Amino acid sequence: MKNARLFGLITLTALLAACGSTSNTPSAPSAQAAEFVPGEVLVQLDSSLRAQSLTALAATLGVQSVEVVAASDGAPLVLAKLSSGQSVESAVASLGARGDVRYAEPNFIYHHDATSTDPYFTNGSLWGMYGPSTTPANQFGSNAAAAWASGSVGSSTVYVGIIDEGIQYNHPDLAGNVGNPNEIEANGKDDDGNGFVDDKYGWDFANNDNTVYDGGNRGSLDAHGTHVSGTIGARSNNVGVVGVNHNVRLISGKFLGRNGGTSANAIKALDYFIGLKNKGLNIVATNNSWGGGSFSQALRDAIERSNTAGILFVAAAGNGGSDGVGDNNDATPHYPSTYDNSNIIAVAAITSSGGRSSFSNYGAKTVDIGAPGSGINSTVPYDKYASYNGTSMATPHVTGAVALYAAAHPGASAAQIKNAILSSAVPTPSLSGITVTGGRLDAFAALSK
Ligand SMILES: [Ca+2]
Ligand SMILES: [Ca+2]
Ligand SMILES: [Ca+2]
C-alpha cells in the first residue's frame, strides 16, 4: 500500500486533549506514544451531511478528499486526506469542533502482538493443546485434546474472521479450512454479492485487493496471520501441528502490512465480516492479535456493530509495550482489547508451567482470561512451522475454543459463548487478582456450560 511509506512515528501529547470524544470510555490517560498516519483523519459525520457528494463534502470540510470507511451507522464515517501543510493535530481539533461532525480522530496504526519469532525452533511440542488428562499431558494447556476425545472437533459450518496479516491458505496444514464457500475464485465476479470481487479467501484491506497471501519472496509477510490461523484451525491427522478445531472455516480480513495497519482498515475488516454474516455465513468471532494507537471512537463503534451482529471480538491483551514487560491495562489501556464493548474477550498469555508470561499484560477489570502464549508452535508461510511467543498466540487458543463451542452448540448467542468460556476458566494462581476470571482457558470444560 502506498501509505506504508508515509507511516511515521509521531508522539501524541497535545493531541490527546484535542481528541475529546463523545464516548464514556476513558481515553488513554498516559502520554504513551501512539502512531498514526500523517495527513489523514477519521471523521464521523452527523446525518446532516449524508446527502453530499464526496467532492462537495471535501470542500465543506476543508480537506483535499474523502473516502467512505463505514456507512452503516446512520451517517458515514469518512477518511479525510488533508491538504498539504495541514497537521493531523489541528485538523482533529477543528473538524471535531464542527456542529455537523460527531467526532474526528487520528487514523491510528497497529502492530501485531507477538514478541519474538524463532523460525528455526520446531520442537514438536504443542503443549497449548494438552490438558491434565490427555496424552501427552500438560495441565496448563487449553485442554482442547480432551474436547477432541469427547467427539468435539469443530465444524465446517462455523466461520472465524482473522483480522491480522494474511494467511497462507494453501499451507498443507490449513488448505480446506480457509475460504468463503459462496465465492468462486478468479472468475472476475462478485459471486456472493458482498461487494468484493473474488474474495475467495478474504480481502486484503491493507492493499485493497483479493490476494490475502502475499508471502512469496517478500520475507516474513503473512507469517503472523498464518501462525494464529493454525492455532485456531490447523488440520488433523496429516502433517505438522493441529489446531483447537480440526474442522472450521477461516476467512482473512487482512489489514496488517509490513508497517502495521490502520484504524480505517481495521474498521473495514470488521464491517467485511458483518457483511459476510449478513450474507448467511455463520461468523462467530474475529481473532484480533494486534494493538496500538490510542482511544479510537471509530474503532469502538465498529466493534459495537460486530456486537450487534452477534460476532465476538477476541483480542490480545498486549505484550508490555516497548520494554516487553507486562503492563496493567486497568491503568494503561491497550487498544483494542481494553474497549468496554461487551463482545470483547481480552486474553493474557501463560507459560507451559502456568506462570503469566513475563511480557503479558494483565488487568483485574480489563483482561478476561489466560491461555497458552509462550513457546507456541504453529503454521507459517512456505509450508513451514515455527514457535512464537505473545498474547497474539494466546488469543487464537480462546478464539478456537469459541469456534469449538459454537460447533457443539449451534444457535448459541455470542453472550452465551463468552459466558461459557469465562465461567469454565480454571483458577490459576498467576492470574488471580489480575484478570477478570483469575483463571486460564479450558476448552473442554467450556463445552458443558
Ligand atoms: Ca464476493
Ligand atoms: Ca468470484
Ligand atoms: Ca494483497
Ligand SMILES: [Ca+2]
Ligand atoms: Ca496437521
